Amino acid sequence: MIHIEDIYFSYSVEEDSEPIPLFEGLSLTIEQGSFTTILGHNGSGKSTLSRMLNGMLLPEQGRVLVQGMDTADEQNQLNIRKTVGLVFQNPDNQIVSSIVEEDVAFGPENLGLAPDKIRRRVDQALAAVDMTEYATHSTARLSGGQKQRIAIAGMLAMHPKCLVLDEPTAMLDPKGRREVLDTVRRLNKEQGMTVVLITHYMEEAATADRCIVMEQGKILLDGTPHQVFSHRKELEQTGLTMPAACQLAFLLEDRGITLPALPLTEQECITALENLLP
Amino acid sequence: MPILSAQHLNFIYGKGTPYEKHAVHDISFSVEPGEIVGIIGHTGSGKSTLMQLLNGLLKPMNGTVTVDGQDIWQNPKTIRKYRFQVGLVFQYPEYQLFDETVEKDIAFGPKNMGLTEEEIGERVLRAAELVDLPPHLLPKSPFDLSGGEKRRAAIAGVIAMEPKVLILDEPTAGLDPKGRQTILEMIKAYNQKTGAAVLFVSHNMEDVAALAHRVLVLSGGKEVLFDTPDKVFAQSETLQNLSLDVPVATRIMLGLKQKGFAVKDGIYTLEAAADEIARLKKEGGANA
Known part of the structure; x- marks a missing residue:
């Protein structure tokens, strides 16, 4: 789906200051239909990487290919933006209209589609995020979680193949977070949407197909959540916390109790303990 | 004697209009000196309104708030005094940083209290130390700090007024795990070193479990539970019905x-x- 080939990128803190290198030969492939989470601290390069995936930022060296299209080629720009949709952290910064359905229609209108086609896409997108009943509501009166789902619907109306979400739940309460995550998981499972989710919440990472941990512009760990979270030492060194179920397993290990496999979710943890306890 | 006490507080937004909302409904609770209280409740439960009632930013329709035994609205002309005694840190407080340097920003509150330059200087240093901001950051522009540092600088601005009660609205929201840990440790250390009572609103039950001596649960503007964490979290069914986690x-x-x-x-x-x-x-x- 997306190939990142040996990219270099640096940024400047102030206008005239010496640029600080971030990516120095980073390569990464995102498979079609996969659900990938990217973890790492602020400043680890996660957000910069997400903006490389649809050409919002371009690498200084190396290239990023989206379904074979080079993001550096201006002629590909519209097609790439249609293919990879980006959703950001702050729901309030992504709403452009005062009415929900008009907001979702903004993208397809700019594609120059016929009105009946736009109508169909908007209806489908709102249904996909379970917001149909809010179609004619005012965007200002929605909750944070509803706003994020509208932002996702706005992307879906462009018929992307891949959604990239940069900490979409950071500003939401637990209910809003669940709404957004359930929506994204469903899109991945039912429609085969490729998802790249950047997050600080380890519990969100635990249910992905693949988990990547970034540190100072480099990929520190890459694998299934089980593989990645088994690296207790490396994760503790980066200061990232593990899912609570893993933490409990490690606390038990310190007390001389070893579970047969590392649990990532509460349910896995309860099942493992049920088998272990007399 | 409790340091902060609320008795039968009520607050209604837009009274008499179609948008009338009873945001705080007969809430009574008190906080002892040195206590840490976690406030939980989902969006719209009245948490933010309650916080603003507690330091006199909003005036209750009825009921009283007392600080150290004094009714804060007894003489409305002295309400400012209580805003210094009950320090309020809003959500995303770093958006409120405004001055040229971190030092000046932290000094803003104490300056408004009419303290001497010398006293202000001491308070700024003490507050910066309490939030673990190294002295070399003080002459910098607050906008050059990292996200976690900005948040701590903003909290220092409130701490510098040396309030008897510190109230924080979701102090860890939007921070990465390392930033979150630092803020939680800071709150704990502040409470232990100064003996000030701390109230904090959080959506994160792990944070509440780690810090709070007692937990206040709100729903629809009403008080549902107010007890120690073990007793509150034992009522998982009640909490889950309010769409809260344990x-x-x-x-x-x-x-x-x-x-x-x-x-x-x-x-x-x-x-x-x-x-x-x-x-x-x-x-x-x-x-x-």
């Missing part, structure tokens, strides 16, 4: 209990859960 440790222990294991009630930290599981393993407490 800490993961509590959920795992409940899961084991449902499978017939004789686990103790009132466990809400992972450490305590690990100890309890170790005990069960050793003593074979299953189905006992």
